[in-house]
Amino acid sequence: MFSKLLIANRGEIACRVIKTAKRLGIATVAVYSDADRDALHVQLADEAVHIGPPPARESYLLGERVIQAALDTGAEAIHPGYGFLSENAGFARACEAAGIVFVGPPASAIDAMGSKSAAKQIMEQAGVPLVPGYHGDDQNPAVLKKAADDMGYPVLLKATAGGGGKGMRQVWSAGEFDEALAAAQRESLAAFGDDRMLVEKYLTKPRHVEVQVFCDSHGEGVYLAERDCSVQRRHQKVIEEAPAPGMTPGLRQQMGDTAVQAARAIDYAGAGTVEFLLDEDGSFYFMEMNTRLQVEHPVTEMITGQDLVEWQLRVASGQALPLTQRDITLKGHAFEARIYAEDAANDFLPATGTLAFLQPPEESEFVRVDTGVRQGDEISVYYDPMIAKLIVWDESRERALQRLASALAEYRIGGTVTNVDFLYNLATAQPFRAAELDTGFIERHRALIFHARxxxxxxxxxxxxxxxxxxxxxxxRPRACLDPWTPWAxxxxxxxxxxxxxxxxxxxxxxxxxxxxxxxxxxxxxxxxxxxxxxxxxxxxxxxxxxxxxxxxxxxxxxxxxxxxxxxxxxxxxxxxVPPDTGETDSSGAAGGLSAPMNGTIVNLLVEAGTAVEQGQALLVMEAMKMEHTIRAPAAGTVDGFYYQPGELVDGGAELVNFVPKDSP
Missing domain, CATH: 3.30.700.40 (Glycoprotein, Type 4 Pilin)
Known part of the structure; x- marks a missing residue:
């Protein structure tokens, strides 16, 4: 086992890894950007090394700086967490070249699964069932559109190098294809440096079920049950649970064996997740394999009683898997709710702000809170706006769901808008209690969840x-001098x-x-x-x-x-x-929605100055907190000009477009 470990990440996952390392007696090294100088993960680690400015591309994504920090501090291994460098094969190879253990799979396995299209081809050869789609190398937009036209709409555009919902768009008709493709390519290029796409048939009512697999360097592999991650917004998971509701022992074994088969096809080692679409008839299809620890791994830990980070460290140090397949048992049911700084009612728009008040529910054997922030910390525009992961467990799904609702009701966060009330509404909605799950759950039950009826x-x-x-x-409180019987009190x-x-x-x-x-x-x-x-x-x-x-x-x-x-x-x-109206409210740009929804960067201007546009036409794209936001024309009119150019930073609320509505005086 290692004596010193560097965590090449930030936030709650860095804190999570540090917690296990400390329990195992392993010294820890954190890395941090200017924005994270006083962050919780920096305070928890035994050592911390500064690696650059706030933007991730100038700090957390610079593998050479991370490796140099490990060499300078004598760290024998690097845990990448998830996101950032966790699925970067070049970084894994650079660690090996520097004599540092990468706590993850071999670079060859990351390469194999790093391209979604290549992964589909490998899985097809391994006999793993696939969703119909185009996974070819020809990226000509006309070729991609013809593939979509041939298989029929709706289709799903997915970045071949993607994950976490980035570079992904649903396309419901041929007329939407070109704009959706351009947006998905831009987002993929910004997130992964790669704009290649694949096109898949979009199943209208599938469940998203993923299997946790673990392999060691001695040729052994196991699966640790499955997680249902169907409840999503913007293709990103909101509430996950384990085990998946309605899963029979036979289907669990079939999906688990298929997942291990997929891992062995690429000589895998370490923690991985094989994601499937489970259709209503019980058939399932390979989506992708994440060659890292997943955000939702705690629900698996809760039902198996295992520490998956400890498993990672043991496997990376050359040890065999702690358990065989027959030794893995499941107990109870667990949920994870992702607490975000975001405005759920406003299309889940990410939010910034200072956590002026932060009081999570009390932790116990039933309630766990994984976080990387404290009261007074800032939710920065530079990183994902996750505040915490709330994990609950109990003997049954019904009781665990009651735990989840109770814990959400106890969560107190002030200083920024959050999704806690949305999560509570979702967790208490009758269709969710009845486990009527699929990936379109939120949209289908929007009026119920948002109480808009x-x-x-x-x-x-x-x-x-x-x-x-x-x-x-x-x-x-009445003044002490007042007569308690007087009506004025x-x-x-x-x-x-x-x-x-x-x-x-x-x-x-x-x-x-x-x-x-x-x-x-x-x-x-x-x-x-x-x-x-x-x-x-x-x-x-x-x-x-x-x-x-x-x-x-x-x-x-x-x-x-x-x-x-x-x-x-x-x-x-x-x-x-409602605050009193003092007559000082500035509504410039608000009526047309032509102001920046939050701090961010202008990515692309989609029309020329002087162009006449129709209502709903896309005018520009800005990026904020790892997500693209398209600003559209509020009505028919003319774009007289733009106040910002691509690459420029804008403040939330800043007017972006000089727009003249049609028929205006």
């Missing part, structure tokens, strides 16, 4: 208003000879509501436009108890700054008080 709004707005009202009363809207009525404006479900609340003596009557609701309610601490039409319920109120979330059994309600 009229009945949701009608029922939840009064509760949000009362929660805000009682919270404000709770924060106010009350907070129930008392007025001499007037009704006990209070008025407040709240924003809920992306709408503004003017609410009037009348105190009836033992309940409140809430007026929302023409609707009226009577609610008996009380707030004790953060527990809101209420009764509507004889139905008593209880929820948890989370307040962070000026934002509130009320967690109920049927979902989460996010709301805040």
């Amino acid at each position: 009229e009945q949701d709004i009608a029922g939840e707005v009064p509760l949000a208003a009362l929660a805000l009202l009682l919270y404000r009363r709770q924060q106010v 009350s907070h129930n809207a008392w007025r001499l000879n007037e009704a006990h009525a209070q008025h407040l404006d709240i924003r809920c479900h992306d709408q503004d509501f003017a609410i009037t609340a009348d105190w009836l003596g033992d309940a409140w009557r809430i007026h929302n436009g023409n609707q009226s609701t009577v609610v008996k309610v009380q707030l004790e601490g953060d527990v809101l108890s209420f009764e509507v039409d004889g139905h008593r319920q209880r929820g948890t109120l989370a307040a962070t700054g000026d934002s509130f979330v009320l967690y109920l059994a049927g979902g989460a309600i996010s709301f805040n008080e």
Whole structure:
């Protein structure tokens, strides 16, 4: 076993690897950019080496600097984590040339699976079932489009060197193909330095099921069950679980044996994940193999009781696998929810900000939080906006799901928008509880998950208003000098000879509501436009108890700054008080959506200045937090000019386009 290990990564995975290394008595070395000088992984490591400016291409992606840091500190091995250099065959070879152990598979295996098209050919020769598609070398756009036309739409464009949803686009018709191809190629080139594409038939209702495999250098290989990763947005996983619901022992063995067969076809060693599309009829197809540890590996650890990072280190040091296939047992069920700084209601737009308040749920044998940030840390524009991974376990899927909902309701994050309320709504949605899973789950159940239905709004707005009202009363304490019996010490809207009525404006479900609340003596009557609701309610601490039409319920109120979330059994309600209109709001560019959604870089201008455009036409592309964002024309009109050029940095909210709507004066 090694005595010193360098972790060539950042954030939660660097902290995760350090934790296992410390338990094994291995000294650790962190690397960091200027942006991460005070990061948690730097503080946890025994040593830390600065490797460059914030952009990953100038720091974490520079393999020569990472290797030099290992040589300078005497590290015998490098763990790449996931992302960055983890699937870079050149880096693996450079480690070997420098006499440093790369904690991962051989470079030849990374090469074999690094190109999705080449991987498909290898798997086809190995007898692994494949999704129909074009995996050829000819990258002429006309050839790619003809392949799509021939197999029929919808199709999926995928970067051959890709992963994590980068360089991937669904194409539903021939008319969308050219724009989707150009966008996928740009994104792939920026993320992987390679814009080659493959085209696959898009299965409309498949499940995304992946198998965790492990091989050693002694010719042995095993699978550690499977994970269902079907719930995704932008082709990136949101909630993962293990084992996959509805998996029979026979299908598990068939998929597991196929996954090990795929690994052996490329002489694999170390941790890997073979990803399959599982169709409704039980047939499954090879998608790709990730030659690294996966973000969602903790759910496998929870149901097997194994530390997969420890397995990686043991295999990399030349040891045999700790267990044989017959020794691997499964217990219970686990979920992982990825906590992101992102605006789920705004197409999951990534967000930046300072974590002014951060209070995760208490960890236990049932709840685990993997994170790389602390209160006060900044979510930077330079890296993925993940805050943490929330992992829960229990004896059954139903009980584990209850653990997940409870832990999400306890998560408190202030200073940036997050997806916690979205995750809670997803986890408590009836179709998810019933495991009606496929990769289109979020889109198909969008109205349910986002509580956008009229009945949701009608029922939840009064509760949000009362929660805000009682919270404000709770924060106010009567002055000690006041007579406790005087009406001036009350907070129930008392007025001499007037009704006990209070008025407040709240924003809920992306709408503004003017609410009037009348105190009836033992309940409140809430007026929302023409609707009226009577609610008996009380707030004790953060527990809101209420009764509507004889139905008593209880929820948890989370307040962070000026934002509130009320967690109920049927979902989460996010709301805040609408600030008074001072007449100073600058709406320039907002109506047309022609401002930068966040800090980022201009990638490409898609039309010339002076061009007449139609509504919805793509005008420019910007990149932020590893994702492309296309700015489109809000209406028919003319692009008079652009305020920024490709390669320039822009601040969130900056106006990007001088746009003149058609028929404007």
